[in-house]
Amino acid sequence: MTAASTAKKISKGQEKAQAMRDACWPDLDEAKLWNRKKVSGFTTIPRTMPVIMNIIDTLTKNKPAGSTYFVLWCRTFDQAFLEIDNPLTLASEAGFTGERALSTWKDRMRSLVELGFIDAKEGPAGTFHYVLLFNPHKVVWTLKNKIQPGTFLQLQARAIDITAKDFKPLETPAA
Known part of the structure; x- marks a missing residue:
């Protein structure tokens, strides 16, 4: 499929x-609608995100981390990186609110690291100061x-419905 035919399909x-x-x-x-081309404050999020969040919540059982993951996506740019x-x-x-809000969030962040959805490096604000988001389809x-x-x-x-061509296993480099 060429770029021209993809553009036509879209x-x-x-x-x-x-x-x-x-x-x-x-x-x-139309003034009542959000139009990402006319206002700032938007990001690109996979259209599969609702299912991915459900998968994360299921894998983290009684400590759902899907909303934590979504917040990270809402704050990232195309570099898949954010500084917290x-x-x-x-x-x-x-x-997360109350006295345990921060510890609960950190627990969910640890789960996202363990599952492989993100990686994090320590910085001035703590363990999760620098965060890298991996392609959730590959994860x-x-x-x-x-x-x-x-x-x-x-x-x-x-x-398949959204023609996400990246929904396949990560290819390992040939030795």
């Missing part, structure tokens, strides 16, 4: 969505044997 999907939206909401005031100067802010954004493949087959299939189906 524009067809956008045209279809626009036509359906116009049919459902013919008198819509105030971990209590991220703890709050992930929904999920490494965890495939720990994920319920139906859930993995759900993620795979969504990846």
